[in-house]
Amino acid sequence: MTKIYIPSEPIWCAGCGHFGVEAALRQALVNLDVDAHKVAILAGIGCSGTIQNNIGTYGYHALHGRVLSAATGMAIANPDLLVIAAGGDGDGYAIGMGHLVHSFKRNPGLVYIVMNNGTYGLTKGQNSPATDPEGGGQPLDAALLGLAVPGTTFIARGFSGWPDHLEKLMVLALTHAREKRGFAFLEVMSPCVTYNDTYPAWSAALCNLDDDDDHNPSDRMGVVSRCTGLRAEGRIPAGLLYSAPGRALETTLKVSAANAPVHLDIEPARLIAEYRQLLEQMMV
């Protein structure tokens, strides 16, 4: 066995919600029996952007806000990989928001875990787009945003304080991506105990729609209506909010595990006849 890096100890504060996210992810990977070398965890910048160091898979530390772009490129180039993008609400909803909207639209076969703590923890507590500000304004709800984009296929919201539920959502999200149904967006309400300790507030506000018999995740209109209504009451909708059949971007691009760019033989001798045809088109 070749010796490789020893996974790091988390850098998070004691009690940080991110511990719950990491535990759920680990357990989901075990449940699904995925080989470590087939998993790539790509993370953004911030406290959450260190999760890739802790698990023992392939890991990549992206630029601030760009994790979805890198993850999309990787998922297309090598669809054999289970690509997991992870980051915080600052990374995903502020500097990286443009890519989130376009990921919903494009539907690449990957999982995106946003650890939403409503603050910039690593830079010591500035407001993020998901902060519930005192004195007016509304926190951004990325789930509702995703519901507004026609290409969206999977939206779920979990809570670090509900480990079993979170593990279930994690398995659903990973499965959505693995089965090439597309972009699985999983937001985890993951409190920052140091700068924005929302455990009590969120425990009270969260409403798990998975326990609600009237909730139908395939009914987009119904989900929008329900989530909007809950938000108006100051509640936070959680659970598998929306799930639709879909076709991953890489499948649309006719890229499959068998013919993925990463597996193609690029030796020129093999393709020289085709190359000559292109040259032929330039003849004058």
Next chain:
Amino acid sequence: MRAASAKLSDLNILVAGQGGDGSLTVITLLGRLLAHRGLHLFTSRNVASRIKGGHAAAMLRAGIERRGCLGDQLDVLVAFDAQAVEIAGHQLCAQGVVIFDGSSGPVPRQHLPEGAQVLEVPFGRFAVRDLRRDLFKNSFSFGLLTRVLGLPDKEAVACLEERFGKNRKMVDANLLALNMGFKFAEEFDCPERHGFWQLDRAKRQERILVSGNEAMAFGFLVSGGLFFAGYPITPATDIMDWLAPRLPQFGGVVLQVEDELAAINMAIGAAMTGVRAMTASSGPGMALMQEGISHLGSAEIPLVIVDCQRAGPSTGMPTKPEQGDIAMLAHGGTGDYPRIVLAPGNPDDCFELAVTANNLSQRLQCLVILALDQSVAQDLATTEPFDLDGIKIDKGKRLNAGEVAALEEYRRYLFTEDGVSPWAPPGTPGGMNLITGNERNEFGQVSTAPGNRKKMVDKRARKIGKALDLLPPARRWGDAKSKVGLLGVGMAAGVMAEAARRLAGRGCAVACLQPRTLWPVLDETVDFVREHDRVYVIEHNAEGQLARLLAGAGAPFEKMRHLRRYDGTPFRPSGLYRAVLDGEGAQ
């Protein structure tokens, strides 16, 4: 019939009007016809940054010799309106011919040299009256034009049939227009094969007509490029447009994405898997990509990035050429990191250097930038078909599962003598590792330890330091023994070559150097400045970015003379020739 017509072996022609008038069509048609007669072509466009309308011109130079730039003066001007004459009339040679569309008024003669001969025909009006479509004025003027050039009618006919071949109705309508052109030629005393000139011809050669952008995209493809992500921007969009229908035929992917940040980071994601990836942009987009560029350098990810430089600063002049990104390409981004910047000067260079860039980036696990300028990117030139047999694929230090298994230990950022670490991309069994743009230890784990930090910076720098022999050498021509040198890159190369020949003809032989590796500055470039008494550094920017780059690498600044142009047009041979003669006269 007029007196015997003069021989012409170097034809310069400009067709101009409003965008959408079809100036480019006339040039394309004529180019084909002349290529079939064995002539070399060089064509250029001058358009406004808008979809239709605005002054638009297409230029063609055709001759026995291969030329890398436009000539100094026009032999023929085809003007679809008075504005075309106002703008380009002064470029006409003393005996030049103007084919003028008089539909909306007389030709403004005051903008033409005295001896200019004007053939005025209301093309547009007749095209509408007799053919019911203004656009047929192209074929109409093409008929007159081929007669003026003394070309056989049947070749003009064949050219139109080839162009519109699939649509019989279009062919017939255009042939009617063409014949109207022939008829007017008779009225101007221009019967078939007795034009104003006798154009030289040569044996037809097997040649391609290609732009730098196309040649570069092709080079990327044949050297195994399979992933391209880009955001539309003039003048780089052609690359995406060329690859979009072709790369998928080879199993590759072309994605038009939401912005340049997505473009470079998506390419990074693909590149991390070991797939050869590229993105392309121009000044403003390159500025947005700077963070990704430093990241590539730090994280040691291979990527090819193309910058088709246009006139800046900021949005500048999108359709005009400049070499104003040199400083950004060589020094932009944060921190110290290895990078290679290559500067092709014509389509052959573009093809060759794209292949080189693809291989170098894989071998050294770093970014390679191809620095074109709008002229190199978009002008078309004839050349010999590219050599496809010589293409080699350099996989560098890529590890497969077996090779990983044979190791006792695997470290993604292993310190090595040449600075390049063995690379197991995600998906390789047993090779799990961490990739980051943060400073890290050999395993890819974040580290700020001073000792490790210094070793990592040195390791990354070593990659380039140990690979200097692999970097593309300069092209040289002229008189190697001369004490006077000319030095220029990109679009300056072709002009420099022609100016040098004229200078030699005037007894002022010069040596020329076209560095093709801009960064790092190679010793050969510094030595060239050292070894000459004076070196004219020719560049298309105001601040002398190239000269400063050379000086920074140790080239003696006091030996440099500066020829800079930044009006949005490239140097022309005579301008350069005179500038050097003036400079030498002053010595």
